[in-house]
Amino acid sequence: MEILRVIQKSFGVLLLFTSTFAHDLSNSTAPYIFNELYSLLIHWPNNFHPNGHTIVPGILEPYTLLYHARKDTANPPPSPEWLAFDPEMSYAVMATKIPGPTYMYTYRTTRPAKILYFNGMSAAWGEGWLDTQYTVITGMGKTNGSRNNDVSLWDDYGRAKGLCEWGQHRGFEGIVRMNAGFEVIWCDFDSSSLRFVSSLNITPPGTPEARRSFPFPHNAIQHTGYRDSAEELPLRPPDRGPGRDRRPGGGGDPGRHGPWGMITAPLAHSGFLEWMRAATRYKSTTQPHISLYTHQMVSFYHPRYHSLYPSRSGKLMQEHFIWEHVSDEDVCVFLEELDSVVRADLQGTGFDWQAAALDVVAFWSDRIAQMQNLLEGVNRTSNLTQVVTAVQRLSYSPLDPFIAYGEALNASGHDIFFKLRSSPSLLDGTIAPNTTAFERCTYSSTEFLVDPELQALMTPQERVLLMSMETVLERLCTDFGILLAESTDATDSDSFSILVSAWHDRMTSLMGWLEWSSWLRCEELCDLDSVCSMPAWPITWGGGAPGTPGRDNPNIDFLKPTCRKLNMW
Ligand SMILES: *[C@@H]1O[C@H](CO)[C@@H](O)[C@H](O)[C@H]1NC(C)=O
Ligand SMILES: *[C@@H]1O[C@H](CO)[C@@H](O)[C@H](O)[C@H]1NC(C)=O
Ligand SMILES: *[C@@H]1O[C@H](CO)[C@@H](O)[C@H](O)[C@H]1NC(C)=O
Ligand SMILES: *[C@@H]1O[C@H](CO)[C@@H](O)[C@H](O)[C@H]1NC(C)=O
Ligand SMILES: *[C@@H]1O[C@H](CO)[C@@H](O)[C@H](O)[C@H]1NC(C)=O
């Protein structure tokens, strides 16, 4: 009898679930697009989801300081070359591991410079991380019949040239990417958008002399510090990054022996640790010197790219590999979209989509984690009455702005959220259409965009973001609405344990669907001589560590942030 009631209840929930989701969310790319949107220019989400599928045009702000370290005094350097936002990055790359003198060049932008931004850990050498760039450079997918585009991880200058070639024709001055720091591939050092500030011989005392000269441009030393063929450095790119430490989750030790195991000048010993410090600055805030045109965001997560369906079906975002799956046709459509976006340069609605996505994450993220933690902790000794009450309060709080309880104090939890319609009064005296609390919740970020004037301004790229935002909110509002409805309407304490277990499943499924990096944190408070750091290539990424997620190994525990010491004794 009791079991039957519970089954009926679950069945009701099931019906509700399918009837409130207008589309099949299990096959939706909305959560991926949402992740790409909220992660733009932020470190941790891009460490967590390194296989960026997204390109966004934008500008590098005027008067931004940029750094470039090199082993010779060529001024201007041959183009293209790399500029870092953090001097620690330039220093670590050139002064700590490579013999011979180091010169630090400082630049400042003179005006807004158009840049093209690649999301993900896009400046790192790893399988999947460079895939979007490969499509831009080659204009096709990796394989087609017997063709197999051979792409060398080593060929950073080749990539830089290819990307600049695509971008310069379209007015871009640089390509912005991320590894353990943000960097710009600057396409033309003769451009008046960049003012040379200074160059200084910063070689730390005790730096070994170069055993042979380091010719520039380009063919010997990569900006990352690797070289193709030199006795001082390893000859082969590491499989997933230059880390030597193969402890699971240990990451490469960025200290004395550095990722390359080279002995450095005594003063430069902490160079890589200081880079790690810099890398944690923007772990959850955007790099502040770049403005992106999110209304022009182009993504391989657009649902129309059918060739990519197998690349993500049943997989974590860390396992989504574009390059080997994408058809030439889909690459062509993607590049045509990017090209037309750049050429048309539409202004869009002016809505700050990333801010809206970050608002959603900020509003929901810790509540979801708290709810999951609460439900996970339930055991045979728990007082289920208290658990149900806690679930009711915790699910009610994010929904309360949308619930017109004052109009129906006696309504059931289900009716008040999913069924009863009410019309919020508007200040200008007009009457808003009757909506349910569920609808008000789902459209809370985007309802204003129904305005015909804004509809006319909306770019096709914004429509994709709109779909993604509303789908993500629809799922959040549904899942929390069901928890609220069931916890409010549950009267029979015999049903509590089945409900609690179903809620736990629901939260687990929600978190798996969202894949937010916002749940990452160091479990302990880091000491003042430490930073809370995620594995980030190349400084703290244990190359080929058993826990490295990605192909054949979806062990995302590897990516957990930990406190890492900034000193070396
Ligand atoms: C999901 O999308 C793919 C590609 O569009 C399609 O082939 C597949 O049938 C869809 N699956 C479901 C369950 O809708
Ligand atoms: C392979 O190349 C041919 C000829 O360029 C093209 O028509 C076809 O669409 C390509 N197939 C895939 C799967 O990319
Ligand atoms: C049950 O949960 C409580 C509180 O979360 C905890 O203190 C207790 O040790 C748990 N008991 C068992 C048997 O796991
Ligand atoms: C469980 O919690 C409720 C509400 O706090 C309380 O009234 C009830 O006595 C508790 N039950 C037990 C067995 O402790
Ligand atoms: C709610 O229900 C109670 C008890 O049935 C009743 O006395 C009260 O008038 C109802 N309140 C409203 C606002 O309908």
Ligand SMILES: *[C@@H]1O[C@H](CO)[C@@H](O)[C@H](O)[C@H]1NC(C)=O
């Ligand atoms: C909204 O619903 C209420 C209650 O059903 C009804 O009284 C009101 O006329 C409706 N308003 C509109 C604009 O449909």
